[in-house]
Amino acid sequence: MTTTSNGVRGIIQATVPVSDLSRSAAFYRDLLGLTYIREFGNGDEVTGCALADWDARYLVALRRRDTLAGGAADLRGEHPIIVEAESEEAAVRLRERAVAMGIASTSGTHVDGTWIEFLDPDGIAIRVVHSPTASESFFGVAFGANGEPTFYDEPRVQLSGS
DSSP states (O other): OOOOSSSOOOOOEEEEEESOHHHHHHHHHHHHTOEEEEEEEOSSSEEEEEEEETTTTEEEEEEEGGGSGGGOOOOTTOOOEEEEOSSHHHHHHHHHHHHHTTOOEEEEEETTEEEEEEEOTTSOEEEEEEEEOOOSSOOEEEEOTTSOEEEESSOSSOOTTO
16 A cells, blocks of 8 residues: 555546536546446436446546536536556557547647547546656646647745645
C-alpha cells in the first residue's frame, strides 16, 4: 500500500452531466471497457448511473442534465475526466478501439504530458494521458481570442486565508 502525505490516495469518481443517459453510458462502457454497476433515481425514473474499472479503482458517474438543479450543467468543451494510460502503447490501443467505434480523437503535448482526447456524445472531452510529465510547480494557462494558450507562473486567484 502506498502512503500519501495527506492520507488521500486519489479521486475514485468523476461525475458528468449528460443529455442521454443510455447513450453516454454505452459510450464510456465501450471506449474505456467499464462495467455498468449502479443506477440512481428519484423513485419514478433513473436519473443517473455509474460505471467502474475495479482494477484501476475508479468510477465514472453520469447524471441526466435535465434532472440537475436548473438543468443547465454543461461541460461541453471541458475535460472533467482525465485518466492515465499505463503506457503509450495502451493509449494507442484505446485510440484504435475508438476508431473502430467511429470516435474521432485529437492529441497533443503540454506541461502535464502527452495525451489523446475523445469527445463523448455531449461534446465533453475525456483525456487519456500516456506520458505524464506533471510538475509540482504552479503554472497557469490563459487562452486568448485565437485559442492559443499563454502560460504564467504566479497565481491570479487569491485563496481565502492565504
